[in-house]
Amino acid sequence: MSAASTAKRRAGDALDIVALERGGHASYSACGIPYWVAGDVGDVDDLVARTPAQHAENGIDLRLGHEVTAIDLDRGEVEVADGGSGSGYRIGFDRLMIATGAVPIRPDLPGVDAQGIFGVQTLDDGAQVIETLASRKPRRAVVVGGGYIGVEMAEAMVRRGLEVVVVDQAAEPMTTLDPDMGRLVHASMEQMGIDVRSSTPVEGFDAGPDGWVRSVVAGGAEIATDVVVLGIGVRPNVELADAGGLPVGDAGGLQVDLRMGVKGHPNIWAGGDCVETFNLVSQRWVHVPLGTHANKHGRVAGTNIAGGYATFPGVVGTAMTKVCDLEIARTGLRESDARVAGFEFESVTIESRTRAGYFPQSRPMTVKMLAERGTGRLLGAQIVGREGSAKRIDVCAVALWNRMTVADLMDVDLGYAPPFSPVWDPVLVAARAAVSALQG
């Protein structure tokens, strides 16, 4: 819808835009669902950026419940199934934008189809969880997966008063961090009363006579529960595009160029969680499902579709989340990524504070930083800390964007005042430590 809105705004009547969505909602913030479940967001309508009526007003023919079932590149048509009437039709296009998003990975395990096992991908998923919390008043929850969705849903369940077990096959939660930083997340979650079981693959689910899940079998143990949330991750939803003959890359997403055009197909565009994105640090194509990228992809694609010029130059891998008051952020490469990319590097970890030490809201934060040997170039950074920590990752993101060295970063004139930072901002302290490490 971001592409549609941008294109319509630019081209006006020169473009007829039809938007086909198989679900019942459009233009909503999927990232907001955990906060809706947690109770931060009162009304589901708050998650909707633009209503179907607003899109209609803007001249976009948005058809909810209409699923594209095939893309016919030769004829320049798509095949549509209208979920309401049950009938199908074909519709021609001059330009096609593919924004099929990602689908949650649902493990092929015994009992996974029991009732009470929820994904958290769509507004309907969120509504089901909320309805279950209200009607069944569950006491215990198991969250499967310790990534972004996993830790966010663990917070949501804790704040709803449930006893929460997080079952995760990885050695530590938040594998988008290095394990030593993930360990900090693990310890903090335990302090919040969340039972985090790492290195514990799920083997199956057991349902009661009513068909509702009653336990999760994981790591040889049976964990009794009243509800299960799956947060295992997502994969690009490219079946349709793949079947239509469009190029899919090694990371599983559609291959696009700088302008979000599908490679080799001048009139086909794509964006959001179904495409691959270029990581400017590793110089590899990766799959980064994230609302902010999706929105920017849409704006770039929409501009180009309307005959303008815009590019999406890539990402440096910035992402963040929180679990209750623990903030987690990362950008650039982890140690494992840096090794795969062939970098030799030093890695440092420092402890600092979010504000001047004497300031009452001063909180601890840990910053890890990787820098290339020889050049001293910043390769990545990770932050785990309390309120006021996470958004500091942006400094490192801009530094990565500019291929800065840690020696140069160490000197940058960052904002200082006691309510906002120690005299040396924690990011600068980390950069200074990295400089020392590089000097041996």
Add this chain to the structure above:
Amino acid sequence: MSAASTAKRRAGDALDIVALERGGHASYSACGIPYWVAGDVGDVDDLVARTPAQHAENGIDLRLGHEVTAIDLDRGEVEVADGGSGSGYRIGFDRLMIATGAVPIRPDLPGVDAQGIFGVQTLDDGAQVIETLASRKPRRAVVVGGGYIGVEMAEAMVRRGLEVVVVDQAAEPMTTLDPDMGRLVHASMEQMGIDVRSSTPVEGFDAGPDGWVRSVVAGGAEIATDVVVLGIGVRPNVELADAGGLPVGDAGGLQVDLRMGVKGHPNIWAGGDCVETFNLVSQRWVHVPLGTHANKHGRVAGTNIAGGYATFPGVVGTAMTKVCDLEIARTGLRESDARVAGFEFESVTIESRTRAGYFPQSRPMTVKMLAERGTGRLLGAQIVGREGSAKRIDVCAVALWNRMTVADLMDVDLGYAPPFSPVWDPVLVAARAAVSALQG
């Protein structure tokens, strides 16, 4: 003390370090004084980063109450008055570090020497204000000056329950911002119950029969008050250095090179609020009294004094503060600075939110951005907003450091998650608006 500590840590016994301080305290955070007065910081000792005992333990001969009264470059000696004994002595040096700081500007106005009129520069100043609040239980305060110290002391007095009038000769408070952004600060301060009188120069002070101030005469009116705080600004304290024959620049500070060496004097070093600093955007020498710079200057000078190599490359003009929950930040050039420097530029101002709009702690923030015509280079940014706004200026500071264009900044992969940012970070929204403005 930062220079002394750094040099001692590097050089150990190879350097004998004597530190001469005329006051009764060293190594304290002057920036913390308003928060001490406000009640955020309970104990004055919390403002002291290192005690005299700790310095002694580290092998630094710190002499409190010892005032340097002259610098004799020819002999390589300083003249010292020992406030305690009343006697004087001379002490020789191989290397001299000058860190005389800044002195508050005290207007030469009738009645300015009345009791109850305080500066906020030293711990003793802070202690006097706190003692006055306790003993005299004042009901009303006038703060003279609407800059950093002025607005911070206005907050402190409001939080202490006083009725506060800020009297300021400038058209709007916070002249380190453009007036249109200062106007937002003005309006917010009024909403907090602070009576802000702009374009109102102070003409004098009137004391009661007991010698205590009872009113401020400003803009032709008499403002009754029980206590006055002066926050008019500071100037580099260079009398001593000037008299000793050391070079003082147009901005009033000591002239130093990249290594914090005083220009033309190989064995003399200087740093902190008494020196001039190079602004990398305007390419002019400026006076920026700020604790974070002072601390970095000390580290650079100390490294070099100990025979190492370190540089302070300059600043981009980042600074921030808050008044109650209003956050204020700036970096780079204001419109007036940009004009003086000869830039042609576009300037844009956008309204956004600190977090996703549906997130409960989402707060409004305003970002102003200046970009050079032709090149599109970012020239400066200003932020006024609620909790979560100010530290976003760091993104612009790193962008200025790297001479980024607003078109490049617009694309940077900044951190996103609903508790931390809208899908488009406000800084990116501003950059996007600047790109549009440049395109006409």
